[in-house]
Amino acid sequence: MKFLVFLGTVRDSTPPKPARLGVRVVESILACLQSRYEEHEIELIDALDYPLEAVFKPHFAYPKSKAPSELNHLAEKIENADGFVMVSPEYNHSMSPALANLLNHFGSSLFSYKPSAIVTYSAGQWGGMRAAVAMRAFLSELGCLPVSAMIHVPKAQEVFEANGNPQAGEDQDAWFDYFGRTLNQLVWWAQAAREQRAQVDPHELVRDFRTHPSERNAP
């Protein structure tokens, strides 16, 4: 199966230091996925690599040909993926606006009927839990229902080195076991959804909302 790991930090200003604390978190998540789920294809989608314009123009609001090519390529990747890992910092008790911006470019039809896993982190002691709870509603609306277990990394700067390796005194196996609780749920649901999508095309059963609210079958 194919999984996309979205990283939602684009902050290059300090303080607070270090900037892009999320890089070490996602490196550790990727290391866990690569060592424990090697039969699957894993790709990092870094929000920093995409043109996130100040004026919001969703990808689905204009013809594909007019969308920036990076977004067209990402749309294909989302369509072909079996599941998603969403890695976000917590800013003001909310998810990363850069991650929300990037995901908002795509209609739910691309994400739907595939599960997601929520990973949050922070420099403080709560590990981004408040952002994580809000991400449940956001991801549910996108159609990639989040699995029940979540990953939170408090004080990430004290847990991982910049390259994602554990800091002295941190037990990588213990962290990977903790990640595994969520990632195992993700892989299980992704497999189940993939098999069911092959049996019944959900887009035939429930029309996608693409251009007009009437597509939602609202009275």
Ligand SMILES: Cc1cc2nc3c(=O)[nH]c(=O)nc-3n(C[C@H](O)[C@H](O)[C@H](O)COP(=O)(O)O)c2cc1C
């Ligand atoms: C604008 C802003 C708001 C923040 N709000 C929170 C918050 O609500 N909860 C929290 O635990 N940390 C908060 N922090 C601290 C972040 O956890 C810390 O800066 C972390 O490094 C952010 O991840 P990043 O470096 O990947 O951007 C905030 C940081 C910034 C810059």
